[in-house]
Amino acid sequence: MNYPKFFDNVEKIVTYDELAQFLGVNDDGIIEYTYLDIVKTSGHSCATVAGAYLSALYGLKALYKETLPRRGEIKVEIKNQPREHNAGVVGCVISNITGATTDYGFGGIPTGKFNRRDLLFYGADIETDISFTRLDNGKSVGINYRPGKIVNPMAILKSAISPDASEEDKKSFPKRFQEMVKTVLENGDKVIEVIEY
Template sequence: MQTPALFDAVPALGAVDGGLIEYRYVDAVKLAGHSCPTVAGAWLMTRAALARRCSGEIRVELRRFIDEGVAGVIASVASIVTGAANEGGFKGLGGRFARNGLLGLGVPMKQS
């Protein structure tokens, strides 16, 4: 698949060492089916949040519901990178590694 050179220039998240999966911007584009300001913004916001995260589980929360505006696209991009999923996501193994319930949409919060 040929993509614009810009996609390879966008910094990647993650690594291959230690069993971690590396995601690049082109993966978010493949998920969304196109590149646009929303996909790019979701990628950059998720990347910035991960760079500042504290130890512990990752939780993704959006004020809007999945069918409002571009919330679904933002949630999808954040989900592919973080693994955070709604109730339908991975339930874990032996009480560990669960990703379900870590993606919240329509969460009440202050608008800034």
């Protein structure tokens, strides 16, 4: 698969998934997610996908500090409904990383362990865009994502789809668009706000 090389420079998200270890996926249950992994499952790379990835990266770091995030043991709340501001895309990205699902995920083994359902909520009554909560100790962190501080994705999109867009505008659009995504990913500390409760 050909893809922009900056994808490889994005920090990986490393998690521990006891279910993966239990089922023999690997010996230690450690699962690494790259931005490229998320692009493959999303089918595209944009400011929303990049923001969801960064939200998980920064949120899980704040939630777990020096220990590995425990996939499947994290409640995720999203302020918007799935069709509002592409929150459904955000939820899919974060679901892939955390294992949290609404009602469609793995229901657990017969003992009830490893359930992944009812851990992802849309339209949540929270003050931030996203909230992550550890199931083991109840600690939560909130995340706000503000790409507009450094980029204008809609302006780039409109430059390629407007009626007066030139052939050069259309031709250069994919590269310009991914340069915008690259800028977002390189400036996570500017576009992501972490609030620890």
